[in-house]
Amino acid sequence: MIIVIQCIDQVGLVAAISGVLAQQQLNIISLREHVDKAENRFFLRVQVEAPANADAVQDMLQAELTTVLPVDAVVMVNPLPEKRIVLLVTKEYHCLGDILIRNYFKSLKASVLAVIGNYDQLQDICHRFDLPFHHVSHEGKSKDVFESEIRNIVDRYAPDYLVLAKFMRILSPAFVANWPGRIINIHHSFLPAFAGANPYRQAFERGVKLIGATAHFVTNDLDEGPIIAQQIIPVTHSLTAADMMRAGKEIETSVLAKALRLVFDDRVFVYNNKTVVFE
Template structure:
């Protein structure tokens, strides 16, 4: 977006909002190329994502004009940082991390991976092949509070936009989640809300399901119940044992997490309570 202006608006719904915003953008000599809006009629909330050709010479004046013509307490963001900064948390599974690092290496991720933090050292050698710092923060022989304090200490210097839990198999405390509010992105290996918690593929096999899936979502204090960003499914049949379910599921997990990261780095996801508005 080197020669574009991106505007994100979230506010109470009202008559004429699109007209007001369009008029203000025109006043500032910008040409709208994409405008996507959504109205939540139940909660009377308005969401807008606008891409314009050209760069506003005075973003503060543009923001002021928009705020003056929008309902009170409107959220207006203009030109958020284009390339997002990521920190990746891992445990032992490599498939999601590998997908992210390959995309990062070939510059198709639209984000910069600043560091990888693991509670085991199994993925350290692999991470270092991509010249990305790896920090080992073990949870063993520590209280949850001690472990999370060290985790926060490792993450904080990087001033990250998002923290990607790429199969990071630890349940995080409310205080940790609050420290990185709206920044924690998890990939869960089931089609939520089905099979919350551990061993979802084994749960799915026991239940005899005919569809498996994966879910990328924001992390909240409720386990695996945060706002959903992306979900995908795959049809299966009775011949799938647990091992085959896991193999098939890992392919879905990679695809879902990759799509979620892309949407986030393109500023196409807006939070709305325990839901998201996703301008795909």
């Protein structure tokens, strides 16, 4: 059983939480906590041995924890062990392929419900994994119409998260507002450097010696949402922009996989456009 808590910091929180768990005869397996002193914010993730009557204990535990915590406390007891996700894609297959394989072998800690693409190039690989693929073209229609068509499909699946697995379209604030804190994107640069379009070209023209990838939650500000995971690799002057793009695909796949694992395992807390990540 997993318990995640976020609230204003104050003396005695860990003792109070531990006391409630002890009263319920719940044995702590692991406990990770962090205090952001600048924000006076407390974050905790604790794993306990699941009791035989887990469903009965869950509601009681949530109620009892709320009574010993500050009034603003956000408490989740035993979040869904397997999240439900919908993927949005364009043409690039590397991140999608990695997720589909992990989903097939049940190592994703989530269930892929469907894939939506604004081109149909990736339809075949989705069908090979027996997953629904919905082609929603953006061509010849307004952004409002395009996004409305996507929303209608997503709503049928009611996912916990949307994952932009190289979905190369900018989403409007109205679209993002439907799933606040529940849209995850992989950006092909080490943010905040080279945000926006063509980051590998930007990196090449700047003559950088490192390139990277960033997985983050999507907000109304392009490529400025809370960062979940990042990774870099060295490059030299001998690489072209195309070489950098090929090398970067390996990092993009790795970073997105790591970010999804952390989010689906309830190890990521978001506050004020920053994250606390218990790896």
